[in-house]
Amino acid sequence: MKKVLFLWFISLSALGNVSLPSILNSNMVLQQQTDLTIWGWADPTEKITVSASWESQPISTTCADNAQWKVTLRTPQAGGPYTITIQGHNKLELTNLLIGEVWLCSGQSNMEMTASGGVRDAQAELPTAYNPNIRFFKIPKRAAEAPQLDVRGQWVVCDSLTLKYFSAVGYFFGKRLQHTLNVPIGLIDMSWGGSYMDTWLPETVAMLYPETRRSAMAMAKVPWAPNKPGVLYNGMVAPITSFPIAGVIWYQGEANRHDAPAYYTLTHALVDTWRGLWQKDFPFYYVQIAPFMYGDKFQTAATRESQTRAMDIPKSGMIVTTDLVDNLKDIHPAYKKEVGNRLANWALTETYGKSVGPYKSPQYRSMQVEGNKIRLTFDHAPDGLMVKGAEVAELEIAGADQVFSKAQGRVKGNTLEVWAEDVKNPVAVRFAFRDAPVPNLFSRDGLPVIPFRTDCWDLGLNANVKP
CATH class of the missing domain: 2.60.40.10 (Immunoglobulins)
Structure with missing residues (x-):
């Protein structure tokens, strides 16, 4: 009894x-x-x-x-x-x-990197990191075969200990927002090093379009991240879609070099799907992948090209990091403060209507053949362009034979004149169009020019490049 x-x-x-x-x-x-x-x-x-x-x-x-x-x-x-x-x-x-502004910070390792993982400017922040108006939520890695209802984790106040293990890019982004807007900032770190964009989408969406299906079926099996479409969406995204956010910052793309042309469609699919799940047309600001010596010919350049094209997504924006790499042999640049600040400048201007100065990198607009030279014009360079050095680096020019030669360049206002002595009848120019460029062309406001090419010639991409 x-x-x-x-x-x-x-x-x-x-x-x-x-x-x-x-x-x-x-x-x-x-x-x-x-x-x-x-x-x-x-x-x-x-x-x-x-x-x-x-x-x-x-x-x-x-x-x-x-x-x-x-x-x-x-x-x-x-x-x-x-x-x-x-x-x-x-x-x-x-x-x-x-109550304030909540941002989701997502992507692969360059978003995931922390002070404890070697981010030097985040390490310098640790002694004075305490800020009760910034809060962190870190989502642990979890892949799942079906959409989950919950994730592990807890909200914590930003201090020397919690910052040490939180996304450095996310922190610097949030710190600038908090300082400028003077409101509480919540940051959700939902990243997985080496992850494919395909895995952050529902499997049905990843397999919906010919380009995305091709990419999903070609994901290589690697030891550091899953290669099945949908599994990170199931395990990490689905459980939080009822939690309101202001927007998303995204740093990913290195893993998707295996099918660079598909990345444009994947990005559209990701943004459209996530906005639908959250039932909000939120802003999506992202980082173009940094220079690194992958050893490929055009896969990396083409991935950056797809990222540039994806800026046609409404309420999106892309920052360029060609000037923020300390070691071309390290896929993880050790400094993230300027990355976070540049993302924040997009958000402060476009989302919050603040005047924080120039925030868009100069972007190639058009070209005009003038004899043996080509003149290029650019958007987002209202005060003109400048060269940091004796001559413009990373320029190539070609004739109709599609054979590129190293080119010289001369800045005239917001135009760039390009030529090479051995190319008498030029038809195309490329700038920083390789895996690990070190360009030195900027707006006079100090923002690097977006890598580009004026041609649309077949790059002969190998769709099976390993990340």
């Missing part, structure tokens, strides 16, 4: 324990002035009451027959701290909550 009573007591104590996904916990930052979903699990038919300290009245709901429940709250303008209390058979209290 005593054993029966004991088991009955235990079953009552476990009855209807209301629980929440890990993304909803104390210390989190919530997106301001948006519809916020609070969701979780409990017993079917259990009454759940949610009270937010910024609201005068609680909201109640009844748990569904699948043991899931959710309510929707409206968040106010940036501020805090606040609390949220969830009452069912048990009581949960989320404390030290802030």
Whole structure:
């Protein structure tokens, strides 16, 4: 009899324990002035009451027959701290909550890299890192065969310890936003070194288009990341799509050099799909892959070309890093502060309407043949171009025979005159169009010119290049 009573007591104590996904916990930052979903699990038919300290009245709901429940709250303008209390058979209290701007930081290793992983300017930040208005949520690596409901992790305040293991690019991006906007910033690090973009998409989407299907089927098997489409979406993206965000910063592409032309379609598919899942037309700012001595002929250059083309996505922007590489033999540049700052300048200008100065790299617009020379014009160089050095580096020019020769260049305002003595009738120019260029052409505002080519000749790409 005593054993029966004991088991009955235990079953009552476990009855209807209301629980929440890990993304909803104390210390989190919530997106301001948006519809916020609070969701979780409990017993079917259990009454759940949610009270937010910024609201005068609680909201109640009844748990569904699948043991899931959710309510929707409206968040106010940036501020805090606040609390949220969830009452069912048990009581949960989320404390030290802030409301501000929440950004998702995603991609592969250059987004994942931390102070502990060798990022030198992030290491220099550690002694003075404490900022209670910046919060981190790191999503652990998890691949799954089906969409998951939860991820592990917890929200933490930015300090010397937590920054040490958080995305350096994400931190510098968030720090600049927090300083300029003077609102709390929440950063979610959802990255996996060496990951293919194909794996961050639902499998049905990755296999939907001929280009993306070709890319997905050609992903090489590597020991550091999965090569099955959809598995990172299932394990890391799907569980947080109910959590409102302001936008996404993205640093990825090195792994997708195996099919550079497909990267353009993949990027469109990723942005469209994620925006649909979050039900928000959020901004998407990304980093063009940095120079590195891969040893290929055109795969890397073509990947950068696809990334440049993808700027036709509405509310997107790309930063260039050709001037931010300290070692061409290291795929992981050791400095990330300027990367984060350049991404932040896009967000501050385009998303938040702040005037922070020039933020777009000069981009090739058109060409004009003038005798034995070609004149190039550029967008986003209002004060003209400049050369850091005696002569313009990384220029090539070709005639109709498609044989490129090293070229000379002369800056005239926001145009560039290009020629080579052995090319009498030029028809095409390429700039920094290789795996590890060291270009020195900038806007007078100090932003590097985007690598480009004026031709559309077949590059003879090998679709089986290993990352």
